[in-house]
Amino acid sequence: MENVYLTIVLAPLLGAIVAGFFGERIGRRGAHRATIAGVAVSAVLSLWVLARFIWGEATVFNGPVYTWLVSDGMHFEVGFLVDKLTAVMMATVTFVSLMVHLYTIGYMADDEHNWPHGALSGKNSYQRFFSYISLFTFSMLMLVMSNNFMQLFFGWEAVGLVSYLLIGFWSTRESAVFANLKAFLVNRVGDFGFILGIAAIGMYFGSMDYAEVFAKAPELADTQVAILGGVSLMTLIGILLFIGAMGKSAQVPLHVWLPDSMEGPTPISALIHAATMVTAGVFMVARMSPLYELSETALSFILIVGASTAFFMGLIGLVQNDIKRVVAYSTLSQLGYMVTALGASAYAAGIFHLMTHAFFKALLFLAAGSVIIAMHHKQDISHMGGLRKYMPITWLTALIGSLALIGFPGFSGFFSKDAIIEAVGHSELFGSGYASLLLTAGVFVTALYSFRMYFLVFHGRERMDEHTKHHLHESPWVVTAPLVLLAIPSVFIGWFAIEPMLIGDWWTTGDWSPIVVAASHDTLQPLREHWHGQAAFVEHGTHALPFYLAMAGLALAALIWWVLHAWNPRIDELLQVFGGPVTRVLQDKYGFDDFNQRFFAGGSRGLGRALWITGDRTVIDGAMVNGSARTVGRLALRFRHLQTGYLYHYAIAMIVGLVGLLTVFVTL
Helix, strand or coil, X not given: XXXXXXXXXXXXXXXXXXXXXXXXXXXXXXXXXXXXXXXHHHHHHHHHHHHHHHCCCCCCEEEEEEEEEEECCEEEEXXXXXXXXXXXXXXXXXXXXXXXXXXXXXXXXXXXXXXXXXXXXXXXXXXXXXXXXXXHHHHHHHHHCECEHHHHHHHHHHHHHHHHHHHCCCCCCHHXXXXXXXXXXXXXXXXXXXXXXXXXXXXXXXXCEHHHHHHHHHHHCCCEECCCCCEEHHHHHHHHHHHXXXXXXXXCCCCCHHHHHHHCCHHHHHHHHHHCHHHHHHXXXXXXXXXXXXXXXXXXXXXXXXXXXXXXXXXXHHHCCEHHHHHHHHHHHHHHHHHHXXXXXXXXXXXXXXXXXXXXXXXXXXXXXXXXXXXXXXXXXXXXXXXXXXXXXXXXXXXXHHHHXXXXXXXXXXXXXXXXXXXXXCCCCCCHHHHHHHHHHHHHHHHHHHHHHHHHHHCCCCCCCHHHHHCCXXXXXXXXXXXXXXXXXXXXXXXXXXXXXXXXXXXXXXXXCCCCCCHHHXXXXXXXXXXXXXXXXXXXXXXXXXXHHHHHHHHHHHHHHHHHHHHCCCHHHHHHHHHCHHHHHHHCHHXXXXXXXXXXXXXXXXXXXHHXXXXXXXXXXXXXXXXXXXXXXXXXXXXXXXXXXXHHHHHHHHHHHHHHHHHHHHHC
């Protein structure tokens, strides 16, 4: 099986190398064929591995592939840990990536129009983009398949690097360059905490291997670290690692990079925000469950941060008019749901929502891209409307994605989101009441912003200009086929996956459990005790508060942006004016960006200016360089008077010097 796992990882890398280094020689068709073939091989093998775990034929693989170095008894290796958690992530990542690769053929077909005439960076951009997204897939697979912290960090940084290249892919646009630099810097903040957490593990555990660290963790559960008067080692490690997850998974306050990353092409928006980079933090915390279960403080911290992100970021989606940014804030909100589940020790529910969300969120992003293609790359939903009759496939798949997102009964998002809300409601950790309230209220907000976008785009009056309207048509099959393929699991995957992932003992069967939950933290146990099948779960959900809130949000959205909007097209604008200071707060995104620009960016520039004035200009140039020159000049002006040209002056100087030397000699 080791060769199979190596093939899964290396096939996308090989495709990236071929498209990247030989793109000009093999052309567009050769580049997308090479990368799609690599990702397709990886996807087929990943699905086969997952199937073997589902049917109980596979065994856990945990072993090194390559030893990089050994230092003071600590091994730094490239190795794989392939268990049920890894298999779920591998299948999800590679399937969504394959859909994105296929979609990219259609979306990037006219990419040369996105570059200024003669721009060298636009040369072979099509091939380069395919190379990047294939390399992104390789990086994510290295992350999820790692069996040690060194490889985890490699994959962690690799996805960050490739995301930087992809977000700023259209490098001639100032906004794209700003966005990728912002993403890179914000993630560095999180990664600083992440690497400190790994360093603490290396220091106290003496190993980078997951299995060794997890086995030794109970022994160090009561260890205190002399920081701030004494902090639990497990709390310190847990919070430091989670700070890294806050950056990658865009949790408050390190969320600011994700909406701006919409400056990248739509395919990478789907890949980054559905199944890969932003879910890396969720996966990491679930993988580290044996450590987090030893610190309730760290779990409460995760719980509060996740719930705050889920609710408050969803509110911002209500005032966005860029179609991709609405979906981006939806991603932020749903990531908050996943993280809250992790804080409630419902790791299985968090991973379950990660999987269902990957399908319907990729679907929504790609549907948004299909709309953008039809609208000639215009993204303002206030200038759309009535696209249903022009784009029936995009309309239907976007409707399916939206229903899954709001947790409509029977759709995949319903099963995973309701399970999270149930689990958080049963948690007794500090902050669980706050989290339960925000997650429940967030259901209403999710339905409201989701169907605001849906109705403004696909229903009502046609608000585009005549030129755009005249050329409206459904996207080509290479764009719509991935939409259909993603719509299928968006509807059905919840029915099949909820029982083994949340109710049964699928995670705990065998000698290795990828998810560890303390008995006192098992918030999914009440769900198991009252489980009577999927149909009964759906029926029960239709009588719960989240269902009524979701339907209220959907109904209010239909009333405002379908019925009333047809009567008064300015109603959305009037509502935002009516919102007054609340609208301004949401449009300012709670001031996070302004604060960062003024305090961190402005402060850094101010510090740099102060150092330039005092250090460079005053000390180095003024005192050391120019100052030494001036000192030499002044001394020269004084000593020049000694050169009189009279012989008796020199004779006196020689006598005085001789007397001085004799005095020193005699004295010593």
